[in-house]
Amino acid sequence: MPRRDLPIGVFDSGIGGLTVLAALRARLPRESFTYLGDTARVPYGTKTPETVRRYAEQVTRRLVSEGVKMLVIACNTASAHALPTLRLAYAAPGREIPVEGVVEPGVRAALALTRGGGIAVAATEGTVRAGAYQEALRRLAPGVRVEARACPLFVALAEEGWTAGDVASLTARLYLADLPATGVDTLVLGCTHYPLLRGVIEGAVGPGVAVVDSAVATADAVAASLEAAGLLRPPGAAPPTVRFQVTDGPERFARVGSLFLAEPIPEVSLVDL
Amino acid sequence: MPRRDLPIGVFDSGIGGLTVLAALRARLPRESFTYLGDTARVPYGTKTPETVRRYAEQVTRRLVSEGVKMLVIACNTASAHALPTLRLAYAAPGREIPVEGVVEPGVRAALALTRGGGIAVAATEGTVRAGAYQEALRRLAPGVRVEARACPLFVALAEEGWTAGDVASLTARLYLADLPATGVDTLVLGCTHYPLLRGVIEGAVGPGVAVVDSAVATADAVAASLEAAGLLRPPGAAPPTVRFQVTDGPERFARVGSLFLAEPIPEVSLVDL
Numbered sequence: 102m103p104r105r106d107l108p109i110g111v112f113d114s115g116i117g118g119l120t121v122l123a124a125l126r127a128r129l130p131r132e133s134f135t136y137l138g139d140t141a142r143v144p145y146g147t148k149t150p151e152t153v154r155r156y157a158e159q160v161t162r163r164l165v166s167e168g169v170k171m172l173v174i175a176c177n178t179a180s181a182h183a184l185p186t187l188r189l190a191y192a193a194p195g196r197e198i199p200v201e202g203v204v205e206p207g208v209r210a211a212l213a214l215t216r217g218g219g220i221a222v223a224a225t226e227g228t229v230r231a232g233a234y235q236e237a238l239r240r241l242a243p244g245v246r247v248e249a250r251a252c253p254l255f256v257a258l259a260e261e262g263w264t265a266g267d268v269a270s271l272t273a274r275l276y277l278a279d280l281p282a283t284g285v286d287t288l289v290l291g292c293t294h295y296p297l298l299r300g301v302i303e304g305a306v307g308p309g310v311a312v313v314d315s316a317v318a319t320a321d322a323v324a325a326s327l328e329a330a331g332l333l334r335p336p337g338a339a340p341p342t343v344r345f346q347v348t349d350g351p352e353r354f355a356r357v358g359s360l361f362l363a364e365p366i367p368e369v370s371l372v373d374l
Numbered sequence: 375m376p377r378r379d380l381p382i383g384v385f386d387s388g389i390g391g392l393t394v395l396a397a398l399r400a401r402l403p404r405e406s407f408t409y410l411g412d413t414a415r416v417p418y419g420t421k422t423p424e425t426v427r428r429y430a431e432q433v434t435r436r437l438v439s440e441g442v443k444m445l446v447i448a449c450n451t452a453s454a455h456a457l458p459t460l461r462l463a464y465a466a467p468g469r470e471i472p473v474e475g476v477v478e479p480g481v482r483a484a485l486a487l488t489r490g491g492g493i494a495v496a497a498t499e500g501t502v503r504a505g506a507y508q509e510a511l512r513r514l515a516p517g518v519r520v521e522a523r524a525c526p527l528f529v530a531l532a533e534e535g536w537t538a539g540d541v542a543s544l545t546a547r548l549y550l551a552d553l554p555a556t557g558v559d560t561l562v563l564g565c566t567h568y569p570l571l572r573g574v575i576e577g578a579v580g581p582g583v584a585v586v587d588s589a590v591a592t593a594d595a596v597a598a599s600l601e602a603a604g605l606l607r608p609p610g611a612a613p614p615t616v617r618f619q620v621t622d623g624p625e626r627f628a629r630v631g632s633l634f635l636a637e638p639i640p641e642v643s644l645v646d647l
Binding site for chain 1 (some may be wrong): 548
């Protein structure tokens with residue numbers, strides 16, 4: 102199979118990365134994808150950086166052994182802790198498999214949107230503590246004011262399907278409603294679960310704060326990266342395929358995941374890493 | 375060390391079991407405890423029964439190798455899937471380490487309280503699907519009407535410390551407020567996180583429904599078991615000790631866990647299973 106016909110490997114600790122896959126499919130409708138959710142070891146956010154790196158390397162090794170032309174780390178925790186290691190191992194000459202994470206695309210999109218006010222990042226406790234968004238923002242725009250907010254309830258709300266309604270709105274207001282008053286004009290959704298709650302989040306911060314979905318920004322970065330490498334599938338190629346693999350609980354993945362992907366997930370294989 | 379002076383081993387997939395430890399300490403103030411939270415692999419609820427059994431065996435082997443006089447499985451998922459195996463391995467003649475789980479004590483307490491109406495169990499998705507409460511209730515009281523309710527948001531609310539206030543009350547009402555109208559008169563808290571939300575849960579179901587805390591019922595069962603085996607520490611023994619071990623993230627365990635134990639957790643060791 103010509104290299105450009107290979108699928109793009111997308112991985113996450115669980116189901117959240119499916120919002121990134123949804124954005125990728127919308128942006129790159131001719132591409133094939135292999136998604137691997139490490140559901141046996143989810144969540145990564147509460148684990149140590151060394152453990153997350155080891156898990157990410159195992160998942161990546163598996164995807165690469167199956168044949169992928171590019172890797173997308175559709176997980177904030179793994180992007181924060183494992184992206185440099187994985188780039189070094191796979192993107193280097195000899196292998197030339199581009200590797201993209203979700204942090205830097207989200208940060209670049211936020212910097213393009215801000216009107217000079219502060220930028221806030223809403224994320225899980227683990228991502229806030231890891232500090233990857235704060236670090237990337239300060240590196241790319243040293244003067245920018247950065248605020249990180251942990252919103253742990255959002256993951257449970259998204260997985261429960263409570264993405265609108267009183268509980269979701271009230272929770273979003275408790276976490277984020279004071280952001281405009283602090284001068285923030287841009288909010289990055291730094292967790293792959295949060296795009297499902299975009300409506301209540303926008304409601305909580307009001308029209309003066311632009312909300313950036315990292316998944317969409319990541320899809321743009323992946324498209325640019327494939328184009329630069331001459332790896333886009335050409336028009337008229339065979340219909341693309343999408344495969345799903347998990348390390349535990351394929352049935353729950355299919356059921357809850359379809360909310361995240363916004364389409365049914367017909368078949369999920371169980372893999373052992 | 376005389377056998378009765380050994381600690382009681384308490385294990386859970388994470389921090390939830392600390393509500394059971396709190397109840398055990400209140401009920402058995404002269405006893406020493408060793409708590410092991412398998413935080414590297416939390417949550418167990420989304421994993422397959424075989425995986426949960428394997429993990430529970432690893433944790434138990436570790437506790438037994440350190441020397442414990444009794445084992446308490448302070449985790450609903452592990453109680454559901456691993457209790458018979460662990461009893462067979464450890465409680466049998468030769469070793470005689472009694473093993474207690476959280477499911478059956480909660481069920482017996484509910485059966486003692488019901489006035490003939492239905493009994494409901496509030497638990498995680500995994501526990502509801504595993505069906506251990508429903509099965510135990512049907513086995514011990516074949517005629518009883520049983521209703522199981524998954525309340526996945528409760529775990530996130532407890533870990534966030536949002537145990538009172540509008541979000542918690544509203545969530546509890548959405549999950550449980552219709553129970554009295556269905557004839558339920560007793561509600562078992564079938565997740566070790568839920569005792570933290572007891573106030574809003576009682577508010578949601580109203581005064582006509584008795585709420586059973588499995589942790590308290592388990593502590594009573596453990597006390598009875600130790601007494602029957604002649605393993606209670608006598609008055610005047612040396613002051614008891616409490617040790618905490620986790621498989622990942624000792625710092626978060628100490629911080630969030632102190633909410634669950636309702637006292638500070640001074641020192642947490644990291645163990646590799």
